[in-house]
Amino acid sequence: MNEFWHLANLLLQYHLTIYSIDMQKKKTTPAPAILRPFTFNLLLLFCLCTSAFSQNFNQTVRGVITDQDSKQPIAGATVTIAGSNPLKAILSGKDGSFRFDHMPIGRITLYVSNLGYQKIILPNIVVNSGKETVLNINMQEAVAQLEGIVLTFDKNKGQPLNDMTLVSGRSVSPEQTNRYAGGFNDPSRILSNFAGVTSSQDGSNDIIVRGNSPKYMQWRLEGMQITNPNHFSDQSAVGGSISALNNNLLATSDFYTGAFSAEYGDVLSGVYDVKLRQGNNEKFESTFGLGALGTELTIEGPFKKGYKGSYLVNYRYSTISLLSDLGLVDGLNGTLNFQDAAFKVVLPTERAGLFSIFGLVGFSNFLFKDVSPALWQTPGNRFVPNKIAEDYNKGSHLANLGLNHTLTINKNSYINTGLSFSGEGIDDDVFENFKTDTSESNQLNFNGRLRRSAYRGEITYNNKLGPKLKLQAGSKYALLDYNFNQSMFKDSSNVRSTLVNFKENISTVRNFISFRYRFNEKLTTVFGVQNMNVLLFSRSTVEPRFSLNWELDKTSAISAGYGKHSTMESIHHYYAQVKLPDGSHTEPNKDLDLLKAHHFVLGYEKRFGKHMMVKLETYYQDLYNLPVANSKDNIFATINEGLDFHYLDLVNKGTGKNYGVELTVERFFNKNFYYLLNASVYNSTYKALDGIERNTRFNGNYLVNVLFGKDFPKLGKAKNKTLSFNSRAFFGGGKKIIPLLRGSDGNLAVDPASNRFYDYSKAYDKDIEDIYQITMSFSYKINKPRATHEIFLNIDNVTNSRAKLTEFYDPGEAGAVGHMKQMSVFPNLMYRVYF
Known part of the structure; x- marks a missing residue:
């Protein structure tokens, strides 16, 4: 064992030395020349690891069974391993725990049953030699005990963990995040595999749900709202290329796309409620990974023998700068770095309840030389005739820390309380490079320093009033602290203008109450109310929510839902400084109201056997109170905002509509294969003060995933x-654009001297090209007695399709038109060892 680690260390040091020498040379090396040593190191390390141990392949499978509503342990439940010979079955203990030792590696299926509860089937549980398999199983009490009827519930059907959600929701397992091609071990990228969800296709992690702007997406960690978890994100909580979240720490999480239950407020688009798994509370385990994107280490274990508490910690340091040396990022001239860490500590007590502490932090920065809009959209971009290029220096950080506490009141009720801190900072500096006949110079144009923090406290009361009725009520308080300062040169002048400059605190209070009532085993309803209050602006809403699920028979069901929703606009709009004709400045948007929407959903689901599902869901979203420019001659609306931004006088008089149909055909993993096909046809439009209905920027019209x-x-x-093989094919429409000015002959007709570039009369009429992308991934896993080794290769955009996404004026290009294009082929090679 010591020899193995010595060899691994030598290989790692060798790779770092070669890379360091190459960086010192500061010259372009053909991709294969660098790729070969790096790949060879990984493969050699992998081969050494796979021969480090003897041949004895088994592992422990254990877990805890609890009541889904009351969270009380269930004693005496029967846990059976399907197909075992001789039959393996065990009863859960007083604390709900069960345990199977010396289980052979591979996949198993568990059956869990108990008198008075619905039977649970847990198929395709992966058993590896390198890590124990630890399960947390929730059982639903049956409404009525009918002799001779067996009730079953297959947890593999993708239903959300939150039983207060009956429409437009699904669970996302860590195995899916690993398995689906294109995931890059990134939990955020997995979402674009599902119906109604797409991304910008420019390499960013934007999540566009049913045509809504990604800025209205809500992220939650361990049930508490957090910052945008992406590195390199921007002020509207959009953008970012790599998530600070890491799949090695995740438990099964929930993703919602509309008509949210009463628990969720301050959101219009979608909710990703990310859960961290509990670390192993019986033995020390770790995972080490080395790859093109980053080097990472995860450790977990108990605090002491006999205590059920545990810790789970992950740290990752980027090696993404290697991608530039390999020639895998077009046009990148500079450095790009990130690092992140996450943890969860679980501390159970005998009488004071269960405490858990969690955190997610990240740091990122880049310096791009001669950056163009084809690579990255810089803030404050302006046209100046003698400007030859821009340098963009960006730094960002994020920190999310939280404490959760669960206290049991009695056998049917418990209270969850939580305290959290979220903070992020964004530093932007854009330097303009000028050239004359005699000299070259540069000057700082755009300068931004943004800091925002949120202090949150919440309490939720849960009461299982009986097998038919469940009550959930809670209150959430947030103190939001902002310190924003941005300035830039406007037009072609060198007079610096302040865009925003404020330091403010804003408090919000959200209250909710929700009931789930099960009329019988076939009909379930959830109804409740969300109350949103913004104290600084004296804004308040009452938002009713309702949903139902009706099982027509054992294989089919219909569902329906309605919800009224609201959210605050991005804070920089409230304090935007707008210049008046006399040269003075004002802040006209402090009276902006909340954005609001009605969500309607109707769905139908059909089962074909245990492993196949067809789901059809249609939706309509009526948006109103949208902030738009306070002028009939300006088509700006904040729902179109991305990495660009505008500081204007706004009024809440805009409206919008999102509607569409989503079809999903899913064959769950069984007999070693799966497939997922989904298609969405949708429309997303808005109206500004001119009353003309236009496409929103994010209206792709259709998408298909295979x-x-x-x-x-x-x-x-x-x-x-x-050996595992996974693939994904995506087809969809691009984002709508504002085209460059062109004459009747189709030739460019821009006027740089007057700062006239874009044809706003044709704003968002169409996109440039449709998009297609094929992604493949391969995994080779070897189980050894004390470790599991895996080498993983993901290739994004295998065919190197480069669809045009946007256009901009570029005198250096043919026809003076430049384009941001779809991200090129992008391979990610990684080696992991679990031990």
């Missing part, structure tokens, strides 16, 4: 190897 995966298990003489 995913397929296949495992080849039990390879090799010892039958301890598994």
Whole structure:
């Protein structure tokens, strides 16, 4: 074992030395020349690891069974391993725990049953030699006990964990995040595989849900609202290329796309409620990964023997600058770095309840030389005739820390309380480079320093009033602290203008109450009310929510839902400084109201056997109170805002509509393969003060996803190897654009001297090109007695499709038109060892 780690360390040091020498040379090296040593190191390290141990392949499978509504442990539940011979079954203990030792590696299916509860089927549980399999199982009490009727519930159907959600929601498992091609071990990228969800296709992590702007997406960690978790994000909580979240720490999480239950407020688009798993509370385990995007280490274990508390910690340091040396990022001239860490500590007590502490932090920065809009959209971009290029220096950080506490009141009720801090900072400096006949110079144009912090406290009361009725009520307080300062040169002058300059605190209070009532085993309803209050602006709403699910028979069901929703606009709009004709400045937007929307959803689901599902869902979203420019001659609306921004006089007189149909055909993983097909046809429009209905910027009109995966298990003489193949094909419309000015002959007709570039009369009429992308991933896993080794290769955009996404004026290009294009082929090679 010591020899193994010595060899691994030598290989790592060798790779870092070669890379350091290459960086010191500061010259372009053909991609294969660098790729070969790096790949060779990984493969050699992988081969050494796979021969480090003897041949004994088994692992422990254990877990805890609790009541879904009361969270009380269920004693005496029968846990059976399907297909085992001889039959393996065990009863859960007083604390709800169960345990199977010496389980062979591979996949197993568990059946869990108990008198008075619905039977649970947990298929395709992965058992690896390197890590124990630890499960947390929730059982639903049956409404009525009918002799001779067996009730079953297949947890693999993708239903959300939150039983107060009956429409437009699904669970996302860590295995799916690993398995689906294109995930990059990034939990945020997995969402674009689902119906109604797409991304910008420019390499960013934007999540566009049903045509809504990604700025209205809400992120939650362990049930508490957090910052945008992406590195390199911008002021509207959009953008960012890499998530600070790491799949090694995740438990099954929930994702919602509309008509949210009463618990969720201050959101219009979607909610990703990310859960962290509990660390192993019986033995020390760790995971080490080395790859093109980053090097990471995860450790977990108990605090002491016999205590059920645990810790889970992950740290990652980027090696993404290597991608530039490999020639895998077009036009990148500079450095790009990030690092992040996350943790969860679980501290159970005998009488004071369960405490958990969690955190997610990240730091990122880049310096791009001669950056163009084809690579990255710089803030404050302006046209100056003798400007030849821009340098963009960006730094950002994020920090999310939280404390959760669960206290049992009695066998049917408990209270959750939480305290959290969220903070982020963004520093932007854009330097303009000028050239004359005699000299070259640069000057700072755009300068931004943004700081925002949120201090949150919340309490939720849960009461299982009986097998039919559940009550949930809570209150959430947030103190939001902002310190924003931005300035830039406007037009072609060198007079610096202040865009925003404020330091303010804003408090919000959200209250909710929700009931779930089960009339019988077939009909369930959830109804409640969300109350949103913004104290500084004296804004308040009462938002009713309602949903139902009706099982027509054992294989089909219909669902319906309605919700009124609201959210605050991005804070910089409230304090935007607008210049008046006399040269003075005012802040006209402090009276902006909340954005609001009505969500309607109707769905139908059909089951074909245990492993296949077809789901059809249609929706309509009526948006109103949208901030738009206070002029009939300006088509600006904040719902179109992305990385660009405008500081204008705004009024809440805009409206919008999102409507569409989503079809999903899903074959869950069984007999070593799965497939997922989904298609969405949708429309997203808005109206400004001119009353003309236009497409929103994010209206792609359609999208299609086709995913397929296949495992080849039990390879090799010892039958301890598994080869996995996964693929994804995406087809969809691009984002709508504001085109450049053109004459009747189609030729460019821009006027740089008058700062006239874009044809606003044709704003968002169409996109430039439709988009398609094919992604493939391969995984080769070897189980050893004390470790599991995996080498992973993901190739995004295999065909190197480069659809045009936007256009801009660029005198240096043919026809003076430049384009930001779809991200090129992007391979990610990684080696991991679980031990």
